[in-house]
Amino acid sequence: MKIATELLKGVLEGIVLQRIGTGETYGYEITQYLNDHGFEDVVEGTVYTILMRLEKQQLVAIEKKKSDRGPARKFYQLNAAGEERRAQFWQQWAYVSTQMTQLKEKTHD
Amino acid sequence: MKIATELLKGVLEGIVLQRIGTGETYGYEITQYLNDHGFEDVVEGTVYTILMRLEKQQLVAIEKKKSDRGPARKFYQLNAAGEERRAQFWQQWAYVSTQMTQLKEKTHD
DNA sequence: TAAACTACTTTGTATTACTATATAGCAGTA
DNA sequence: TACTGCTATATAGTAATACAAAGTAGTTTA
Numbered sequence A, B: 001m002k003i004a005t006e007l008l009k010g011v012l013e014g015i016v017l018q019r020i021g022t023g024e025t026y027g028y029e030i031t032q033y034l035n036d037h038g039f040e041d042v043v044e045g046t047v048y049t050i051l052m053r054l055e056k057q058q059l060v061a062i063e064k065k066k067s068d069r070g071p072a073r074k075f076y077q078l079n080a081a082g083e084e085r086r087a088q089f090w091q092q093w094a095y096v097s098t099q100m101t102q103l104k105e106k107t108h109d
Numbered sequence C: 001t002a003a004a005c006t007a008c009t010t011t012g013t014a015t016t017a018c019t020a021t022a023t024a025g026c027a028g029t030a
Numbered sequence D: 001t002a003c004t005g006c007t008a009t010a011t012a013g014t015a016a017t018a019c020a021a022a023g024t025a026g027t028t029t030a
Helices: A011-021 A027-036 A044-056 A080-105 B011-021 B027-036 B044-056 B080-105
Strands: A060-065 A073-078 B060-065 B073-078
Touching: A011 A027, A011 A044, A011 A073, A011 A080, A011 B080, A027 A044, A027 A073, A044 A060, A044 A073, A073 A080, A080 B011, A080 B080, B011 B027, B011 B044, B011 B073, B011 B080, B027 B044, B027 B073, B044 B060, B044 B073, B073 B080
Parallel strands: none
Antiparallel strands: A060 A073, B060 B073
């Protein structure tokens, strides 16, 4: 399904945090995962800019490892600040999600 | 609750479409409604820019009416294109919402 | 050697919410 | 009259983010 770019803002960063948080991973793999799980149109450039943003904000630890199939991979892990950010994201998501559900059901008062 | 600005992008337009779609309303009232229903920090300027965007995209019909309590109000209604956009929005929201739920529950494969 | 796949990087653009400010009508009151 | 508060709309400037597009490089395979 084609999703409006604007609806993904903020959301994609949350997804990337979640992916990194549940196990060390790298940009190319995250992109593949998204493309295979409901976000077909997300391209590498988008994921890499998010990863670099997380790095700049010091939410991740990075380790470079050789690959058996191509160039070296940059593996990401969440540090304590990153874990906190991930938790925050899901809290906000849950909140917005709840409000939206109520809003949808409601007509004017 | 304080929500990251980026998480609201796309969402707010959907909410405004929904409000207009369930009954003629105007900017100030929409802002009040949002402030009273989980989006405390949304200010008038934000709502008005959304309304003008909808107007520019020809998704709404507008009627100016005198108020008994202040300056005239600009009432908005969805036209056919606006209704379609509203339906689209909720489809996309449902889709993203579903994917997010699955993503949250999942660790690495 | 060339193509295909893996993997990361960067530059520029469009969109959108927010900040801040301005304008204005009306009611009550000091 | 002047002031305050509430109602109501408008807009210029800014920051954040996803995307398009292009490039760089290593590995594998035909």
